[in-house]
Amino acid sequence: MSGDLRIGIAGLGTVGGGVAKLLRDQADLLAARCGRTIRVTAVAARDKAKDRGVDLSACRWHDDARALAGDPDVDVVVELIGGSDGVARELIEAAIAAGKPVVTANKALLALHGTVLAKAAETAGVPLAYEAAVAGGIPVIKALREGLAANRVKRVHGILNGTCNYILTTMRETGREFADVLADAQKLGYAEADPSFDVDGIDAAHKLAILSSVAFGRELDFAGIHVEGIRHVSALDLAFAEQLGYRIKLLGIAGVTDHGIEQRVHPCMVPLAAPIAHVEGVFNAVFVEAEPVGNVLLTGRGAGEGPTASAVVADILDIARGHHAPVLGLPPSRLAPGETAPMGRHYGAYYIRLMVKDQPGVIADVAAAFRDNAVSMESVLQQARDPSGPVPVVITTHETEEAGMMRAIQRIAALGSVVEPPRLIRIEAL
Numbered sequence: 321m322s323g324d325l326r327i328g329i330a331g332l333g334t335v336g337g338g339v340a341k342l343l344r345d346q347a348d349l350l351a352a353r354c355g356r357t358i359r360v361t362a363v364a365a366r367d368k369a370k371d372r373g374v375d376l377s378a379c380r381w382h383d384d385a386r387a388l389a390g391d392p393d394v395d396v397v398v399e400l401i402g403g404s405d406g407v408a409r410e411l412i413e414a415a416i417a418a419g420k421p422v423v424t425a426n427k428a429l430l431a432l433h434g435t436v437l438a439k440a441a442e443t444a445g446v447p448l449a450y451e452a453a454v455a456g457g458i459p460v461i462k463a464l465r466e467g468l469a470a471n472r473v474k475r476v477h478g479i480l481n482g483t484c485n486y487i488l489t490t491m492r493e494t495g496r497e498f499a500d501v502l503a504d505a506q507k508l509g510y511a512e513a514d515p516s517f518d519v520d521g522i523d524a525a526h527k528l529a530i531l532s533s534v535a536f537g538r539e540l541d542f543a544g545i546h547v548e549g550i551r552h553v554s555a556l557d558l559a560f561a562e563q564l565g566y567r568i569k570l571l572g573i574a575g576v577t578d579h580g581i582e583q584r585v586h587p588c589m590v591p592l593a594a595p596i597a598h599v600e601g602v603f604n605a606v607f608v609e610a611e612p613v614g615n616v617l618l619t620g621r622g623a624g625e626g627p628t629a630s631a632v633v634a635d636i637l638d639i640a641r642g643h644h645a646p647v648l649g650l651p652p653s654r655l656a657p658g659e660t661a662p663m664g665r666h667y668g669a670y671y672i673r674l675m676v677k678d679q680p681g682v683i684a685d686v687a688a689a690f691r692d693n694a695v696s697m698e699s700v701l702q703q704a705r706d707p708s709g710p711v712p713v714v715i716t717t718h719e720t721e722e723a724g725m726m727r728a729i730q731r732i733a734a735l736g737s738v739v740e741p742p743r744l745i746r747i748e749a750l
């Protein structure tokens with residue numbers, strides 16, 4: 321493919337608008353870097369009159385985004401609509417069938433259908449590029465698929481959702497409430513169209529499924545991921561964590577274990593000594609442990625117009641240059657099956673937050689429940705906050721056998737002096 325590279329963009333929202341602006345603003349730099357002029361020739365977007373800060377009046381406007389696949393003036397289809405099925409999926413399938421390269425930022429679609437789409441793209445001999453789908457502007461897919469391709473990856477973990485990291489950071493720094501800070505993240509264009517995907521950990525799990533596939537050479541298995549979100553993390557937990565020398569982060573963790581590949585997304589107590597504890601705001605981070613390279617930490621903005629547009633346009637440049645790596649890092653026939661090992665949380669250290677009545681013997685009852693189930697407590701913090709209300713009590717444990725921990729928690733939850741369900745956050749020694 322030579323001459324001008326003609327782009328069709330579906331979706332002109334936060335990311336699509338940013339891509340159109342970046343292609344306009346950096347046209348000369350991009351042409352110099354790939355030896356071709358890249359121009360937008362067709363778009364499909366709702367609300368044609370909406371001002372996106374870029375003049376697209378010369379483009380062909382399609383009412384049906386799927387028509388971009390058959391548009392003779394489009395060489396590359398860029399899908400920035402979102403959604404794990406429907407038009408986004410049909411557009412990508414039609415583009416591949418038409419022999420057109422595809423660039424997408426759609427982690428939901430790839431997490432659920434990425435293996436099938438990768439096989440279709442490889443069969444058709446066309447690129448399916450998705451750098452923007454994982455960790456926004458951080459080039460983590462290219463790092464794993466190219467820069468680290470000579471390594472065996474043992475574990476990847478990271479902060480994969482900018483909205484949650486922005487919420488946890490801002491709540492801790494300002495004391496503002498969850499709902500208030502989430503509204504900010506939406507205004508800033510960080511959150512998904514349905515923000516429950518962010519706060520319930522689903523978006524991070526979408527990305528972890530893709531990361532795991534590329535890192536460990538296996539088919540995607542989103543359904544196998546253990547997922548918890550951040551709704552139950554309170555301002556109290558954030559303050560206690562700081563006092564105890566931790567930061568609370570929503571982490572995605574995938575690693576090779578003796579019973580297969582484990583994949584999990586949940587809030588974690590991260591020691592302040594760990595670099596990832598200091599990745600704040602909308603920033604993401606991906607920590608790769610591999611041989612022979614050792615540890616690699618990549619960090620950058622994981623959401624927002626500019627960082628995401630940067631990743632989308634990088635994929636367009638690769639296509640302009642004729643770069644074409646296997647979609648998931650390996651030819652589909654070489655991918656291992658995707659099934660995920662059951663959650664191997666047999667041992668772990670935990671932070672437990674209780675809300676108890678201010679009455680004699682409460683701590684003794686709690687301690688007895690832990691003692692009788694062989695759970696070793698490391699620290700106990702009790703701070704009377706509201707004289708008329710329940711008292712927060714925070715306990716951290718040493719590494720302990722999880723079954724005993726769960727028996728102790730059940731016994732504690734049944735105590736008449738415990739007025740709310742105990743809240744647990746796993747302490748991750750990263």
Ligand SMILES: NC(=O)c1ccc[n+]([C@@H]2O[C@H](COP(=O)([O-])OP(=O)(O)OC[C@H]3O[C@@H](n4cnc5c(N)ncnc54)[C@H](O)[C@@H]3O)[C@@H](O)[C@H]2O)c1
Pocket residue numbers: 330331332333334335336364365366383384385400401402403407425426427428452453456509510511512513622623624625628
């Ligand atoms: N916002 C981010 O920081 C970010 C980062 C990485 C990846 N993504 C992904 O990029 C994609 C787009 O995200 P966004 O933040 O730009 O969302 P958005 O809601 O701002 O934009 C999506 C746009 O697509 C339009 N649209 C929806 N259905 C359409 C259809 N059938 N035909 C034409 N237009 C249609 C909507 O009107 C909207 O303008 C999603 O898959 C998202 O998960 C977003």
Ligand SMILES: N[C@@H](CCO)C(=O)O
Pocket residue numbers: 453455456480481482483484510511512518523622623624
């Ligand atoms: N809603 C996503 C956008 C980037 O994928 C996030 O907050 O990380």
Ligand code: NA
Pocket residue numbers: 451452453454455456457458459460461631
């Ligand atoms: Na990325």
